Amino acid sequence: MESVTQEIPLEHFLIVSGILFSLGVYGVLARRNAVLILMSVELMLNAVSINLVAFAVYTAPELFVGIIFAIFVITIAAAEVGLALGIILRIYRNRATANVDEVDQLKW
Amino acid sequence: MIGMSDAWLLPVLPGTAFVVLVLFGNYLPRKGDWLAILAIFASFVLFFPVAADLTDALAKTGERFAGVSNSITWFQVGDVFQVRLGVFVDQIAVVMLAVVTFVSLMVQVYSLGYMKGDARYGWYYAVMSLFAAAMLTLVLADNFLLLYFVWEIVGICSYLLIGHYHERRSAAEAAKKAFITTRIGDLGFLIGIILLWRSVGTFNISETFRAASAGEIPTNYLTASVLLLFLGAMGKSAQFPLHVWLPDAMEGPSPVSALIHAATMVVAGVYMVARTLPLFQAAGDVALPLVTGVGLITVLMSATMGLVMSDIKRVIAYSTLNSLGLMIVALGAGLTTAAMFYLFVHAFFKALLFLAAGSVYHATDELEVEQMGGLGRKMPLTAITFFLGALSMAGIVPLAGFWAKDDILRASFDNQNIAVFLLLAVSVVLTALYMTRLVLLIFTGEPRNRRAHERAHDGPPAMSLPLVALAVLTVVGGFVAFDAVGKALGFPGGIGEFVFVGGEPESFAVNGGVMALSIVLAVGGVIGGLYIWGGKALPARRIAGAFPWAYRILRNKYYMDDIYQALINRVVLTFSAVVAWFDRRVVNDTGVNGTGAVPRITGYVLKFHETGKLPNYALGIAVGVIVLAVVAFAKVA
Amino acid sequence: MTGTELIFYLMAAAAVGGGLGVVLARNVVYAALFLLLSLLAVAAFYILLATEFLALVQLLIYAGAVIILLLFVLMLTRARDVPAALDGPQKPVAAVAGLALLGLLLTAVAGTTWPRDVGTITRVPFESIGDALFRKWAVPFEVASLVLLVALVGAIVLARPEEGE
Numbered sequence: 001m002e003s004v005t006q007e008i009p010l011e012h013f014l015i016v017s018g019i020l021f022s023l024g025v026y027g028v029l030a031r032r033n034a035v036l037i038l039m040s041v042e043l044m045l046n047a048v049s050i051n052l053v054a055f056a057v058y059t060a061p062e063l064f065v066g067i068i069f070a071i072f073v074i075t076i077a078a079a080e081v082g083l084a085l086g087i088i089l090r091i092y093r094n095r096a097t098a099n100v101d102e103v104d105q106l107k108w
Numbered sequence: 109m110i111g112m113s114d115a116w117l118l119p120v121l122p123g124t125a126f127v128v129l130v131l132f133g134n135y136l137p138r139k140g141d142w143l144a145i146l147a148i149f150a151s152f153v154l155f156f157p158v159a160a161d162l163t164d165a166l167a168k169t170g171e172r173f174a175g176v177s178n179s180i181t182w183f184q185v186g187d188v189f190q191v192r193l194g195v196f197v198d199q200i201a202v203v204m205l206a207v208v209t210f211v212s213l214m215v216q217v218y219s220l221g222y223m224k225g226d227a228r229y230g231w232y233y234a235v236m237s238l239f240a241a242a243m244l245t246l247v248l249a250d251n252f253l254l255l256y257f258v259w260e261i262v263g264i265c266s267y268l269l270i271g272h273y274h275e276r277r278s279a280a281e282a283a284k285k286a287f288i289t290t291r292i293g294d295l296g297f298l299i300g301i302i303l304l305w306r307s308v309g310t311f312n313i314s315e316t317f318r319a320a321s322a323g324e325i326p327t328n329y330l331t332a333s334v335l336l337l338f339l340g341a342m343g344k345s346a347q348f349p350l351h352v353w354l355p356d357a358m359e360g361p362s363p364v365s366a367l368i369h370a371a372t373m374v375v376a377g378v379y380m381v382a383r384t385l386p387l388f389q390a391a392g393d394v395a396l397p398l399v400t401g402v403g404l405i406t407v408l409m410s411a412t413m414g415l416v417m418s419d420i421k422r423v424i425a426y427s428t429l430n431s432l433g434l435m436i437v438a439l440g441a442g443l444t445t446a447a448m449f450y451l452f453v454h455a456f457f458k459a460l461l462f463l464a465a466g467s468v469y470h471a472t473d474e475l476e477v478e479q480m481g482g483l484g485r486k487m488p489l490t491a492i493t494f495f496l497g498a499l500s501m502a503g504i505v506p507l508a509g510f511w512a513k514d515d516i517l518r519a520s521f522d523n524q525n526i527a528v529f530l531l532l533a534v535s536v537v538l539t540a541l542y543m544t545r546l547v548l549l550i551f552t553g554e555p556r557n558r559r560a561h562e563r564a565h566d567g568p569p570a571m572s573l574p575l576v577a578l579a580v581l582t583v584v585g586g587f588v589a590f591d592a593v594g595k596a597l598g599f600p601g602g603i604g605e606f607v608f609v610g611g612e613p614e615s616f617a618v619n620g621g622v623m624a625l626s627i628v629l630a631v632g633g634v635i636g637g638l639y640i641w642g643g644k645a646l647p648a649r650r651i652a653g654a655f656p657w658a659y660r661i662l663r664n665k666y667y668m669d670d671i672y673q674a675l676i677n678r679v680v681l682t683f684s685a686v687v688a689w690f691d692r693r694v695v696n697d698t699g700v701n702g703t704g705a706v707p708r709i710t711g712y713v714l715k716f717h718e719t720g721k722l723p724n725y726a727l728g729i730a731v732g733v734i735v736l737a738v739v740a741f742a743k744v745a
Numbered sequence: 746m747t748g749t750e751l752i753f754y755l756m757a758a759a760a761v762g763g764g765l766g767v768v769l770a771r772n773v774v775y776a777a778l779f780l781l782l783s784l785l786a787v788a789a790f791y792i793l794l795a796t797e798f799l800a801l802v803q804l805l806i807y808a809g810a811v812i813i814l815l816l817f818v819l820m821l822t823r824a825r826d827v828p829a830a831l832d833g834p835q836k837p838v839a840a841v842a843g844l845a846l847l848g849l850l851l852t853a854v855a856g857t858t859w860p861r862d863v864g865t866i867t868r869v870p871f872e873s874i875g876d877a878l879f880r881k882w883a884v885p886f887e888v889a890s891l892v893l894l895v896a897l898v899g900a901i902v903l904a905r906p907e908e909g910e
């Protein structure tokens with residue numbers, strides 16, 4: 001493995017990842033449309049992937065577990081999106097709404 | 109060779125009969141009554157080798173004979189607590205064994221005729237067998253715990269048998285009364301046993317005697333324990349004030365009354381006191397006089413009440429109370445020999461009286477003396493045997509009762525207990541009076557109830573043979589007091605030579621003055637009875653008319669039952685109302701229902717956080733994660 | 746500043762901007778497109794981090810398939826852009842939570858000393874990733890493929906038309 005000079009310090013990547021993650025959290029909590037919530041989740045997953053890869057490359061390249069992890073994250077995220085959208089479609093079919101505030105049958 | 113160590117066989121045989129009868133009784137021919145009788149007969153037969161072994165041992169060791177014991181460990185808890193099963197055979201035990209096996213046998217044979225056709229015939233014989241087993245174990249028990257155990261079993265059998273006709277309300281009530289009253293005594297008994305165990309460390313009776321005589325038990329402690337033990341005897345042997353159950357116990361069948369409430373169970377208390385008399389003697393000065401006092405009160409109360417009661421069995425029951433009191437008085441004066449002698453003969457004539465009364469009831473369906481009269485001609489055998497039993501009870505020479513009663517009188521005179529002697533003399537007169545009254549009202553005079561008179565007849569052989577056997581013993585049984593008779597039977601001498609516990613053998617002695625006095629009193633009583641109740645019984649009516657208040661008190665049993673009922677109503681029921689309130693309001697409403705209500709209310713309040721909305725749940729997760737992160741961060745930082 | 750830094754800041758701005766767009770946009774389709782922007786920026790980050798393979802995977806899967814899927818479902822659920830209806834009543838709390846998290850993360854980053862000499866990254870050869878993926882991480886790989894299968898079957902079952910439709 002070869003070393004490449006990098007003018008960008010590790011913290012920068014971490015900060016970006018943190019910002020993206022926080023935005024994702026805000027989105028999950030604040031948005032009402034189910035699909036938008038899903039998009040926010042994707043945002044969070046991406047932030048995490050950046051984090052993992054950055055750490056792998058900067059601090060433990062011999063192991064590069066972070067990279068492998070990121071591959072799996074992407075895979076699982078894709079699967080999850082497919083399934084979640086299926087659920088959303090089904091709910092939309094039954095209740096004619098994609099608004100999560102209106103799907104509260106499990107209420108007390 | 110069967111010896112004293114094998115005495116445990118005597119209770120085991122009827123006990124086995126009980127088990128078999130309970131399990132298979134319904135399938136046996138005649139419901140298994142032959143099995144019960146066979147078992148008790150076998151016990152009776154086994155008694156003789158045991159007695160022979162005892163006399164041999166007595167002959168060898170003489171005065172120092174202290175009984176033979178044989179025991180096994182029942183269970184053990186570490187080194188602290190051990191319960192043993194064992195038998196202890198000495199002279200008084202042998203006397204009791206004779207009485208219990210023989211009278212049980214007679215009564216069970218009698219029941220063949222009396223209880224014939226009864227709906228619960230098999231169960232009756234089963235309980236009779238259990239009773240015999242328990243009573244024999246009681247006699248033979250060598251430790252207090254075993255004694256208490258079978259004491260209770262005997263009480264249960266009494267309850268079951270008194271309540272044999274439990275469809276009748278009065279019988280069920282009587283059974284309950286008997287059990288509860290004796291239970292009060294038993295509580296004291298148990299506490300006494302536990303106290304003794306705490307002090308001595310073992311339940312074994314002989315060990316306890318040794319400890320007491322060696323002075324290892326503090327006197328006050330011993331006195332308290334002994335009085336508590338006596339409480340148990342008071343309950344079982346119906347001493348004042350726990351005597352109220354015995355008259356009511358007559359609700360049971362007559363054979364039951366004969367066996368349990370005359371000859372055996374009620375004398376269990378007397379036997380227990382006789383057995384533990386060394387403890388009483390080692391206790392403080394208040395113990396024995398208290399015993400005597402209780403006995404005297406019982407004697408006088410019962411004798412006076414016997415004068416006015418109108419139910420045959422109740423009168424005989426009061427006479428039993430009288431006799432029991434007499435035995436207790438004798439024990440209180442330390443006269444073990446006299447007490448056991450009286451117990452021995454009393455079993456025979458009292459059982460005889462009850463069985464004969466049963467015969468009358470069986471024939472005429474009547475128990476009230478007002479409805480009888482002139483039955484002597486129609487049922488001569490019953491009449492004669494009853495008459496003999498009554499004379500023996502009254503203490504007429506030369507019947508057995510006379511020798512025994514005279515022995516007590518003489519002994520109390522010799523011991524300078526003048527007050528006791530005088531009161532006993534009074535009771536002799538009273539006894540003679542009421543027994544005569546009974547005989548006269550039932551068997552002589554004009555029949556007062558035509559129908560009863562028509563139906564009167566002597567019973568079948570199953571019922572008559574025991575009457576005859578007991579009558580014979582009533583006549584000759586007293587002569588065992590004489591040395592010559594005793595030696596002829598193989599004993600070292602008369603009963604005085606044989607039955608002595610911790611003391612010395614006594615030859616049968618005669619105090620001429622006392623004997624003459626007792627003869628005069630008894631005969632005088634009989635003549636007085638003849639006068640008052642003979643013929644048209646006019647003098648009886650005059651006396652009743654002259655002292656109506658006395659008559660009323662006696663008829664109402666000195667209002668003892670009313671006192672008890674008032675006590676129960678005021679004290680017991682009030683207390684139980686309080687307890688019931690506590691149980692209902694505190695335990696149930698607050699405790700149980702309340703404990704149920706708490707989750708319900710909490711759940712109701714908490715359920716509002718389940719909004720069903722996804723964003724809310726996500727918020728929960730996010731907040732949780734942030735808080736955890738802050739905490740972890742703070743720790744690290 | 747060097748070219749790398751410039752690119753980095755540009756891509757960072759794009760990512761953050763895209764993120765802001767996702768969570769704040771009034772129109773759902775615009776939100777989806779902002780997400781696309783963000784994902785593309787992330788792919789650029791991967792390239793900056795010398796893991797081109799991952800960038801390619803990101804583009805293919807995320808930017809390619811996931812966004813398309815999202816747009817399709819948006820179409821199927823006829824998400825209308827009703828102005829205020831896209832944000833729930835939790836908005837203020839959510840903002841607080843988001844800011845708190847951000848604060849935490851930034852504090853963590855700022856307060857840590859990094860072990861390696863910052864300024865060098867190591868390019869991981871493509872072959873070793875593949876090697877590791879099929880040797881050391883073979884089991885998770887297979888499990889991931891199972892997950893994909895399950896997701897596939899599940900999505901079909903969930904989304905198929907009901908009987909009689």
